[in-house]
Every structure is written in C-alpha cells, then in structure tokens.
Amino acid sequence: MEMAERLQKLRRKAGYSQEQTAELLGISRQAVSKWESGQGKPDLDNLACLTEIYNTSADYILSGIEKNMETPVPEKSGLSPEVRKMLCSLAVIAGTALVIPFLSGCIYSHNYDKNGNEMDREQVEETIDDTIENIKDMPNFL
Structure with missing residues (x-):
C-alpha cells in the first residue's frame, strides 16, 4: 500500500472528510486530495499534525511500518x-x-x-x- 492509500484509509477510519481534514490542518481540500491521489505529499509540519489527527506514527504514514518501540517514561524528579x-x-x-x-x-x-x-x-x-x-x-x- 502506497502512502496515498494509507492517508485515505486513515482519514476514513478517523471519520473525517477531506474538507474536515483540510480545516484541521489549515489547508485547502485540494491539497488533501492531491496527497490521497499520489500527486503530492504532506510537508513535515502537516505530517506531524496528521499523526495527531489520525493517532498514528509518521513511520506508518510514510512507510506503512508501525514501529512498536516502547520509549521508557522518565521518572519525574522534583516538583511540578x-x-x-x-x-x-x-x-x-x-x-x-x-x-x-x-x-x-x-x-x-x-x-x-x-x-x-x-x-x-x-x-x-x-x-x-x-x-x-x-x-x-x-x-x-x-
């Protein structure tokens, strides 16, 4: 599966239209359409936002591989x-x-x-x- 297909699949799974996704990103619907048709790719800022919107990793969006590397949570020291x-x-x-x-x-x-x-x-x-x-x-x- 290509990145364009993954973007479309993630958007649909999240329950958003192209218009809604575009609004969340502050871009045009046509830009989202281009990504999903393989005519363009999101820049780094939009990629970072897409990971939040679709609750997935940039690795999955870019390569289709979900890396399950657990990052240890550092212990809090001192007072908040x-x-x-x-x-x-x-x-x-x-x-x-x-x-x-x-x-x-x-x-x-x-x-x-x-x-x-x-x-x-x-x-x-x-x-x-x-x-x-x-x-x-x-x-x-x-």
Whole structure:
C-alpha cells in the first residue's frame, strides 16, 4: 500500500472528510486530495499534525511500518511547576501573616520609649518609620 492509500484509509477510519481534514490542518481540500491521489505529499509540519489527527506514527504514514518501540517514561524528579507556584503563594501568604502582626505590635508597643516614657504622636510615627526602614534593610526582604 502506497502512502496515498494509507492517508485515505486513515482519514476514513478517523471519520473525517477531506474538507474536515483540510480545516484541521489549515489547508485547502485540494491539497488533501492531491496527497490521497499520489500527486503530492504532506510537508513535515502537516505530517506531524496528521499523526495527531489520525493517532498514528509518521513511520506508518510514510512507510506503512508501525514501529512498536516502547520509549521508557522518565521518572519525574522534583516538583511540578504548578506545585512550585502553589508553594510560593503559600509562602507569601504565610510571610504576610507573620509580618502584619509584627508591624501592628510595633505600632502599639511604641507608645512608650525604652525607658517607659509615653511618646507623643510624632515620636510614635517616627519610630514606626524607623522600624519599617530597618525591616527593608534586612537581607532577603521582598
């Protein structure tokens, strides 16, 4: 069986018309017709798409031989990108949950200075600003 015959057989087996196959590939129906009549052959991009559409290998389309070489599936190592993203999001949320109470503690505990003397509003605001600057200067601060 020639490649043209295999293409026609695969298309019919998949239940597609030439028009439907052409639409899936983004080409004209006439191009599909030429392949199936032996007047032309699909380029590599279309061949790759045909293997997906017809659920077969390029080896079978080109030569009629289906190679049953099992490719070992590599073991996954590490975390998937989705899991990594989720863990990063959780870390940001947890970090935020720790920083907010710390900052509010700074605000409320700084109504008094180190000697226990009550501070006025301007002194409290200055202490808060200093605390925020100290936090920003910490290594690895986001």
